[in-house]
Amino acid sequence: MTDPISSNFQVNYRYxxxxxxxxxxxxxxxxxxxxSRENLxxxxxxxxxxxxxxxxxxxxxxxxxxxxxxxxxxxxxxxxAGESNKNTIEGLHELYRLIxxxxxxxxSFILAVGGGALLDLVGFAAATAHRGVRLIRIPTTTLSQxxxxxxxxNGMNFEGKKNFIGSFAPPFAVVNDFExxxxxxDLVKRSGYAEAVKVGLIRDRFFFDEIEAAAPELTRxxxxxxxxxxxxxxxxxANHIASxxxxxxxxxxxxxxxxHWSAHKLETMSQFRLSHGEAVxxxxxxxxxxxxxxxxxxxxxxxxxxxxxxxxxxxxxxSELSGMDVLLGGLxxxxxxxxxxxxxxxxxxxxxxxxxxxxxxxxxxxxxRFLRRRQTGAPRPRRSI
Amino acid sequence: MTDPISSNFQVNYRYxxxxxxxxxxxxxxxxxxxxSRENLxxxxxxxxxxxxxxxxxxxxxxxxxxxxxxxxxxxxxxxxAGESNKNTIEGLHELYRLIxxxxxxxxSFILAVGGGALLDLVGFAAATAHRGVRLIRIPTTTLSQxxxxxxxxNGMNFEGKKNFIGSFAPPFAVVNDFExxxxxxDLVKRSGYAEAVKVGLIRDRFFFDEIEAAAPELTRxxxxxxxxxxxxxxxxxANHIASxxxxxxxxxxxxxxxxHWSAHKLETMSQFRLSHGEAVxxxxxxxxxxxxxxxxxxxxxxxxxxxxxxxxxxxxxxSELSGMDVLLGGLxxxxxxxxxxxxxxxxxxxxxxxxxxxxxxxxxxxxxRFLRRRQTGAPRPRRSI
Numbered sequence: 001m002t003d004p005i006s007s008n009f010q011v012n013y014r015y016x017x018x019x020x021x022x023x024x025x026x027x028x029x030x031x032x033x034x035x036s037r038e039n040l041x042x043x044x045x046x047x048x049x050x051x052x053x054x055x056x057x058x059x060x061x062x063x064x065x066x067x068x069x070x071x072x073x074x075x076x077x078x079x080x081a082g083e084s085n086k087n088t089i090e091g092l093h094e095l096y097r098l099i100x101x102x103x104x105x106x107x108s109f110i111l112a113v114g115g116g117a118l119l120d121l122v123g124f125a126a127a128t129a130h131r132g133v134r135l136i137r138i139p140t141t142t143l144s145q146x147x148x149x150x151x152x153x154n155g156m157n158f159e160g161k162k163n164f165i166g167s168f169a170p171p172f173a174v175v176n177d178f179e180x181x182x183x184x185x186d187l188v189k190r191s192g193y194a195e196a197v198k199v200g201l202i203r204d205r206f207f208f209d210e211i212e213a214a215a216p217e218l219t220r221x222x223x224x225x226x227x228x229x230x231x232x233x234x235x236x237x238a239n240h241i242a243s244x245x246x247x248x249x250x251x252x253x254x255x256x257x258x259x260h261w262s263a264h265k266l267e268t269m270s271q272f273r274l275s276h277g278e279a280v281x282x283x284x285x286x287x288x289x290x291x292x293x294x295x296x297x298x299x300x301x302x303x304x305x306x307x308x309x310x311x312x313x314x315x316x317x318x319s320e321l322s323g324m325d326v327l328l329g330g331l332x333x334x335x336x337x338x339x340x341x342x343x344x345x346x347x348x349x350x351x352x353x354x355x356x357x358x359x360x361x362x363x364x365x366x367x368x369r370f371l372r373r374r375q376t377g378a379p380r381p382r383r384s385i
Numbered sequence: 386m387t388d389p390i391s392s393n394f395q396v397n398y399r400y401x402x403x404x405x406x407x408x409x410x411x412x413x414x415x416x417x418x419x420x421s422r423e424n425l426x427x428x429x430x431x432x433x434x435x436x437x438x439x440x441x442x443x444x445x446x447x448x449x450x451x452x453x454x455x456x457x458x459x460x461x462x463x464x465x466a467g468e469s470n471k472n473t474i475e476g477l478h479e480l481y482r483l484i485x486x487x488x489x490x491x492x493s494f495i496l497a498v499g500g501g502a503l504l505d506l507v508g509f510a511a512a513t514a515h516r517g518v519r520l521i522r523i524p525t526t527t528l529s530q531x532x533x534x535x536x537x538x539n540g541m542n543f544e545g546k547k548n549f550i551g552s553f554a555p556p557f558a559v560v561n562d563f564e565x566x567x568x569x570x571d572l573v574k575r576s577g578y579a580e581a582v583k584v585g586l587i588r589d590r591f592f593f594d595e596i597e598a599a600a601p602e603l604t605r606x607x608x609x610x611x612x613x614x615x616x617x618x619x620x621x622x623a624n625h626i627a628s629x630x631x632x633x634x635x636x637x638x639x640x641x642x643x644x645h646w647s648a649h650k651l652e653t654m655s656q657f658r659l660s661h662g663e664a665v666x667x668x669x670x671x672x673x674x675x676x677x678x679x680x681x682x683x684x685x686x687x688x689x690x691x692x693x694x695x696x697x698x699x700x701x702x703x704s705e706l707s708g709m710d711v712l713l714g715g716l717x718x719x720x721x722x723x724x725x726x727x728x729x730x731x732x733x734x735x736x737x738x739x740x741x742x743x744x745x746x747x748x749x750x751x752x753x754r755f756l757r758r759r760q761t762g763a764p765r766p767r768r769s770i
Contacts, residue, residue, distance in 0.1 A: 002404055002405075004401040004402055004403045004404070005401065005402040005535075005619060005620055005623050006399070006401050006402075007398075007399065007400050007401070007402065007535075007555070007623045007626060007627045008397070008398070008399045008627060009397075009398055009626065009627040009628075009632050010395050010396065010397050010398070011395065011396050011398065011632060011633055012393070012394075012395050013392075013393070013394055013395070013396065014391070014392070014393045015392050016389040016390065016391050016392070017389055017390040017391075017392065018389045019387055019389070020387075040725060040726070089474065096543050096544075096549065096550065097544065100543070100544065100546060100549065103721055105720070105721045105722070105723070105724035105725065106634070106635075106722075106723060106724025106725065107637075107724035107725035108724070124513075127552065128509075128513070128550050128551065128552055129549065129550060130549065130721075130722050130723075130724065131538065131540070131548075131551045131552055131553055131634070132552065132553065132633070133724075150390075150392075153516065155516070158481050158485070159481075159482065159485065161485060163516075164481065164485065164514065164515065165481065165513050165514060166513065166516045167512065167513055167516055167517065167552055168516055168517070170392070234390060235390055238390050238392045241392060241394065242392045242393060242394040243394075247394050247396060248396055248517070249491070249516070250491075252492075335490070336488055336490045336515075337490070337491075337515055338490070338491060338515075339490035339491025339492035339493070339515065339518075340425060340490065340491065340492035341425070
């Protein structure tokens with residue numbers, strides 16, 4: 001009677017990240033093929049980012065026209081965009097209500113068409129309605145195409161804590177449509193570059209070299225360069241999830257979160273005036289400067305990294321850096337969110353990261369002060385970094 | 386450039402269902418061992434069912450006293466019990482807030498101590514805060530110890546739809562404490578029997594024979610019989626999840642949902658006056674009577690099943706059976722919730738279930754009418770079932 005019952009099982013996950021141009025053009029078979037893989041009546045709910053719908057007023061019609069010929073039901077809803085929509089449950093409940101009303105079931109599809117925040121919100125709704133409806137992500141920004149849209153997470157904010165609520169839920173498929181990038185403002189186009197630099201720094205020195213060499217084209221947002229950097233970054237990101245040994249982050253190691261402890265805090269402190277990409281660029285700079293201060297990274301490599309980030313158009317400073325004690329609170333938020341022991345990735349050299357479990361606050365403050373002085377052009381102390 | 390990136394990975398899940406007496410007694414090492422498996426400061430949030438706390442006023446103190454010697458933090462919250470607490474987001478947000486305030490992280494523990502509804506609510510909070518905090522379920526009713534507490538699901542109701550929101554999230558561990566059963570009202574003790582009969586009917590003829598033979602002891606709720614039926618039912622349930630090939634229900638087959646399409650609808654129709662166990666007993670009777678009507682099951686087996694359910698103290702009828710058209714709407718709710726094609730388990734013989742994908746509504750109504758007549762003692766038609 002007293003032996004425990006042991007329950008052991010494996011779940012296999014498989015999804016593909018596709019690259020295309022004009023996913024809703026009637027002559028593009030990709031999405032049709034994905035949706036009609038099984039011989040079932042196809043019901044689809046498409047949730048479109050409001051900002052995107054504004055810049056592409058015909059998009060909703062295009063989606064309906066594309067899906068109608070092979071669908072039982074297709075409904076498009078336009079959702080308020082941006083990180084602020086992840087703060088309240090209204091958007092979430094609107095989605096739940098539509099899923100119920102439109103008869104969307106676990107074998108139906110939800111298409112999430114938009115930037116990272118929309119993908120996070122719609123992804124959470126899809127993961128939790130009926131305990132999981134099939135989600136096809138169609139990220140429409142460089143950042144979401146290169147990074148979060150490719151991964152396995154979703155999230156909502158709760159009472160000031162970014163992504164406090166969420167789950168690990170691999171999508172049914174991801175479709176990166178390069179045509180979506182054409183109408184983006186430069187600021188948004190640039191945002192994905194920060195995560196690309198991160199992937200290069202933590203695991204792929206050669207990729208970092210390539211980004212450095214391609215900086216002029218990237219700065220001009222030449223389509224070929226944009227597509228190349230997204231593809232390479234998405235590969236690195238997906239590869240890490242599938243091969244890193246801990247796709248659902250049960251341990252404490254998070255290489256992909258390099259530069260993110262401060263980035264998340266900066267975003268919140270700025271009330272999301274700073275975009276995720278801008279905050280990550282500063283977060284990378286902070287941890288690079290700190291890596292130098294504890295003798296892990298050489299100064300020349302650090303200067304090279306700062307130069308690449310700046311060439312790509314990022315500022316390495318923000319007014320929030322003056323609130324140093326609040327910012328350093330981000331370390332504990334980060335530890336608490338990821339769980340277990342504090343684990344921060346730092347750089348040994350370009351392409352090689354290492355984990356530390358304690359931060360020297362005086363040296364971290366010195367790193368942050370350095371970036372502020374660097375920005376204002378104040379005279380540098382003897383040590384150049 | 387146009388080849389898709391393929392992301393394939395496996396996630397291994399493992400948890401144990403333990404059986405004990407007096408889990409919070411200071412000399413019981415089980416929970417202490419589970420909580421302190423890693424060399425980390427242990428933070429625990431325990432959520433206790435209000436009904437249980439009322440019948441055991443010292444329980445919160447016991448939990449604190451048990452955990453304090455080896456814990457960094459322990460906090461107990463008493464939550465409103467029952468299915469109605471799954472209807473609103475208040476209880477959920479109270480839990481999120483406590484998780485944030487008490488510094489509960491992914492490597493901390495949430496103890497859910499209560500019946501199925503509390504386990505569902507707390508399980509959903511644990512699965513979605515920080516994208517998943519370790520959950521130890523301590524089910525305190527026969528039903529939850531035998532059935533849902535052992536499984537991988539959680540859930541909340543949304544605008545009248547039972548378990549519309551939820552996720553698949555295997556617990557860290559389950560502890561079935563038989564001592565918790567002592568203070569339960571008979572009605573609640575009986576509730577677990579319906580799921581046990583179900584497990585016997587769909588996959589284990591021998592278990593059904595045993596239940597039939599043990600009915601007198603079960604009706605008297607003799608502790609040994611209660612413990613035996615819970616253990617056997619939990620084994621059958623856990624075994625199906627681990628070996629059934631589809632633990633997270635991506636397909637359409639759901640043997641464990643035998644009798645449940647109508648049970649869920651009856652619960653909602655009765656505004657949860659009918660407990661889950663009472664509704665499942667009626668749901669089993671409906672599908673057994675229907676199985677006879679379509680020539681799948683013999684009448685003698687059906688009468689044997691009705692007799693066992695009645696001997697165990699279940700009524701096979703409820704006033705809600707007069708709302709036949711509303712009840713039959715449960716078939717579409719069920720299909721929609723599970724997704725894909727309608728798939729209903731029926732019985733070929735005791736111990737052997739089979740799937741059908743269409744229901745003959747006239748015959749289903751005849752099955753329901755039969756149960757109503759049977760109850761009122763109205764003269765039976767020539768056909769005895």
